[in-house]
Amino acid sequence: MQNFIKNSIQSQKVFYRYFRRKGFRRFLKENVLESEGSNKTKAKSIALGIFIGISPFWGLHSFLAISLSVYFKLNKVLTFMASQITFPPLIPFIIFLSVKVGAPFVKNRASFENAAFDFDFIKDNLIQYIIGSLLLAIASAVFFGLISYLFLNYFGDKKRD
Secondary structure: OHHHHHHHHHHHHHHHHHHHHHOHHHHHHHHHHOOOOOHHHHHHHHHHHHHHHHOOOOOOHHHHHHHHHHHOOOOHHHHHHHHOOOOHHHHHHHHHHHHHHHHHHOOOOOOOOOOOOOHHHHHHOHHHHHHHHHHHHHHHHHHHHHHHHHHHHHHOOOOOO
């Protein structure tokens, strides 16, 4: 398991180095707009990556992104790129939003007043986090999938299924 986590962290480092070397504009042009597949397939790839990135499967994002994109015959690069939404500055916001979204679906809601974010807090609110995380992942995947489809239709070539 430790090797798997190290490989996952290493794959994120490689992605970020690749992204920084190319720059945002060139990366967007080469890996999104000019990549193979229709706009619908690209949007589905991005939506799947966002879903996997926000889902509570910590440590498995890279593996799930590649595996599911192969299984569903989607664009692997776009899926992997979109699954990297959980980079360190965004993780606290994603966890906070997940706990907030999951609150209406559990009896004992988490209170953030004077909360110590330790193992007991996580253990007591794990179900709320998992439910909220899955709902947030679904909503984000639908939203970003639609936005990317509209973006690709507006800026990309007009290939369609």
